Amino acid sequence: MSYSILKFDTKTSLLNPKFEGYKLRLVDSGSDDGASGAVQTYQLESASVEPRKLNVNVHLSFDEMYSRIHYNHLFVGPTARSFIYVDSTGKVNLVKLDRQSTGHTYLIFEIPQAINPSSLEGYPGVYCLDSTTMLVFDGITSVYVLLKNELDIEKEHWVAVGMFDIGLGSVVAGPVDGADRRRMHVILGATIARHPEHSEIRMHYCYRMEHETRRSSDTRSHSHPSFAIQAISVLVPGNTAGSNGGPLIPILASTDVHMLPTHAIPLYCKYLGDQFVIGVRDGVVLDETENPCTPPLPSVSVPDLYYWMQTDDDVSVCIKLPETVTASHISCEITRSSLLLQFTNAPECESRLKFENAAFYDHIMADESVWTLEGGRLLTLYLEKVRSGVRWPSVFSTDDGVLETIDPSEFATIREHLAKYTSEKVSSGNKLLIQSAADAMDQDNDDLEQEDSSIVFSVRKWDTGEAISSSTAGSPDWLCSSFAEPPPHGRVGDRAEACSSAHALLPPVCLKFDVDGIVYEIGTDAAGVIGASHIGTFAALSYIQASKREQRFMYVDAAMTVAVLAETQRRIYIYHQIDSPSSTEAVQNIVDIGSGELLGMQITGRSLVLLRENSLCLIDLDLCRM
Template sequence: MSNFKSDRALLNPRFEGYKLSPIPQEQAVFHYGLQYKPSQTNVSGRSHVSFQEVQSRISHNHIALCQEDGSAAYIDEELRVVSIKLSEATLEPATRLLFEMPKPILSPDAESPQREYPSAGFLNASSLFVSDGYGSLYVLTIQSTGSAELIGTFELAIPAVYGSSRGVVPFRIHHVAQTAPDAATVILSSKHYREDTPAESNGTSQGGRTQSKGPEFDIWAARFTLPIAPVPDQTRLLDILWHRRGDDVPIYTFHDASRRSFMLVGASYRTIAAGPAPTYVPTPDELAPIPRANENLDGATLNAPQRPPPYSWTQTTDSVTVAIPLPSSTPTDAIRVAFSLRTLTVLVRGAGGAEDPPVPLPRYDMKPLWDHIQSGTSMWTFDRAAERRYGVLTLHLDKAHEGTRWPQVFAAAGATAPVPGSATSDADADTEVPETLDPSELYAIREALEKYTAALQSGEDASGLGLGRGVPSLAQEEMDDELDVSVGRSACVTWVGADGASPAFGHDDDAPLQVLSTSFPGTDAERPSLVVKNGLDGVVYELGAAGSPEDKPEWKHAATYSALAFVLASKRDTRFTYHVSSRAVLAFESGSRDLGGNVYIYRGAPAKEKWAKQAVLKVGGGSAGALLGVTLMKTGPNLEPVILCLCEGGLILLRNVV
């Protein structure tokens, strides 16, 4: 979070809450019927859908907007591409059928990957890229009237070097951008199907049990040379420009022309080596001796002491403590420790005349850490442990990204970019040591759990404060102490050059953020912005323009939505959360239930105000059906902002809202 720094002058600790400022429903919400109705039902029960896929489908926006002429497009349940345009005089929507994609014929006996939602993206007012969700991409040329012309059909063929068990997979379109006068790039995402696992699961079987692995997702950049040669009756392969892989589907993408780079907001996306897999060489500890005749190797090794780890470590929310055993005779001047932002150096000279210790002396020469630290405040101490044979060298590392939990101390091989000048450490340098929990803390936790479970079974007061039995009836099934903490989506910002290279500033924004809202579709043509959780508030960060492609991304704290995380935590059916700069944040419910289908509008307020305005409007649900997509259009002589909401049962326009 190094580039996302809040401005204390824009925070409002005196803020008390939101007051309702009603908007008349009949003056703001307008309903229109749909001839071509969309659907969100496309999940097959034969294949597994991971949590990340479900979350991505819920937040998938089914509307694609063309910011050049203010038109939009969506795909209905019959795979028909439909255009939407608002009348400049009356602001009423008009739909037009552009193209009907062929429906794939799938055999019920064949195992097929889970299909994606159909998606679309505009290059300009006359060029539209459409995906059917089965694995085909169609390039259309839009005429002023009538149907669109099919330029070409493409499919994504995955090269074997990326380790996929399937050659062709469904994908989703995230972004379309013109990166050069004669070139366009389309950003796609697809689920990664590992070669070592069955196509329908992400696990390996051992002893009849399946060990689950987390799903992974591929990000592809497909290159198109402009103008695209029309070959409508032949399926061509996409030209893959670059590739990344991560643990989640991007929640926001943006092409920064000033930096000649793409910004991916989601997981931390990494490159995959395209070379052959390295040959595994077992270590001496992994080599088992071959028994001779009448030789019992079990008896010789049964009572052998287990080799201790080279160090032990533990962590808190803001620090990591590493303990390294050293001979107590080691002089202090023989210990050299150096901290940097991303590396650790520990070099110890052996004491003269000392016996060889059972564990080797540590040697970490600019060893990459798992995450960044604050080198200026990190320190080390050496305790000789009185008359004991071994002392403890303790390293106190202050985390640069407070709240980030480290899975290990050092970066795994290939997990981070190599640090110039780094050297390979000696034995035990790459040993992965699990985190150690202090025994006294473990005992206290166990005691507290035993008391708590006993109190729940007996109905006694679990707090020990004499508050009575059980919980108040109004609070039953409503208590969630971590509700405000978990609101939003954890994401990282990954930069990829238009040509696939990693920019020099590529690792500056790789710390996780808690994203509460992204720019409203239709408002991020020039500069994107994110609303990031800061305590209970939502801080609006705007990306500044670059003077040259080498300029580092600068995120400016532009405004604050006070207590936004707190109010959003109570919305359990939220599908989309978008903001319009510092004017308003809009949280849309899905409306798939009998109740709900509202949009909650939270207005921005000056830093000194104690109250801000909020409003609630009914959008989806009921006869309108579930909400599938939203976008913001500016039309008419005064470029009036109109929010277009696509529901399963119709179109809804919101006017005079932002």
């Protein structure tokens, strides 16, 4: 199968340039006890929900902290109008809503206590694969397979038929020099394929790892944190039997299928037959499994002509010029992601220095990065890191073998010059010329630096991880995902075969387009090729999202009727879809749910379900719009 581009084209017919804004409509919250109106509140029938706290000596990367902060503790249930949460005692509770939106709670499983209490504790999760199968993750390493007792459907009796472990091996999260360094695992997605004799669970999870790189020319080792996306396969026999918790749960063997290196935790991971679609900020690191049809990133061809050093916040690169030049000979463009350095009327520099859109190892803050020229022979680049604390193993994404070899005393002198000239006004007569160039697409907002990174989607083979198609760097940036939907009903047939039909669709995603949020549907066409299609627009949603400083959750519903933004406490913002393509306004609701931390959010039918520490809150979306 040949490699192709996964296109995210925008349909101008689905944009509304005449849109003026959202009109606030007050919400009837009912009586003080929350028993009527658009908002209803119910106390949990179980113990409270309390997110696990980290020890003060645990060091996590930005991506890991972002994942914890925005972790949704409310999970979609196995059927419509049902959802699941795990309380502070490890009990898995399934809540079903009746037609009157009254919740009925069932205890379906109790997660066994971790054997090693000193392990780094992530958050537990529940993943419904179909209406009769679910996975329960303890947040550390153990995953339990639960099947519904088909002879007792109405009583929600679930049985643990097996368990398996993930993430065995070396660990990295924790104190840099500590003896108890640990690893935090994030489950990205899972699916199930049915076969006559057994079922196959396919799962991806992500963890941070360290690469040790040693070169014969230098005895020092350089480590940098990155992430691994690990795929595993677990076979569940058809005649399994187990108990609801305890030591009698059978142990299932997992098989490593493939591993993909990446610089960030993926935001999207879904399955279609023997392929999966994954979305990662800045994309999966290219390796031998990919054969992109676009040219590879250019490499730096003169490693002997520069040397460099870094701190937690910046990178300094010194380029020794082969001849004396002036500033007029130099054209230097520093963008968020790359360096373009060209020379004119300087033959030796032109022939020996090749920095033509050379991609940096990681993103930089272009408007705070500068270049200097001293004595006509030393060109210095000062690059401000976007991700403070991330160590660069090389200056450029294509490793050219140049290690950190700059002399500390010389580095101190350079920094002194930079500090002087970045704090004073520079005129054309200065001996030291400073120039900086900001990427036109770069948003000057430190709080959103990580969220503004572009997301790259790729379609990959399950058995190898090889990319079949990928989106390009020009694709719209990430805004949010859609609410999870109940899994396919029943167990009949091979799910993998059913998902490969020409009409199979994955949950849509909402991406940025100027000030709007555009929704793409991902699925297969008539020829069975996975593609993306622009199916709708939430006017001004990108602009609105950027203004919300306390945002914790953001989702759109699959039917594109609402977009929901939730703060950590109190306020829920609901933006309804416009009535017609030519409408100039739409309805907005601001719902105050009172004090208490918001821990999770899902949508079922026309009810928005919110999880707090001791209560559930239901918001009737139809009443909100009236």
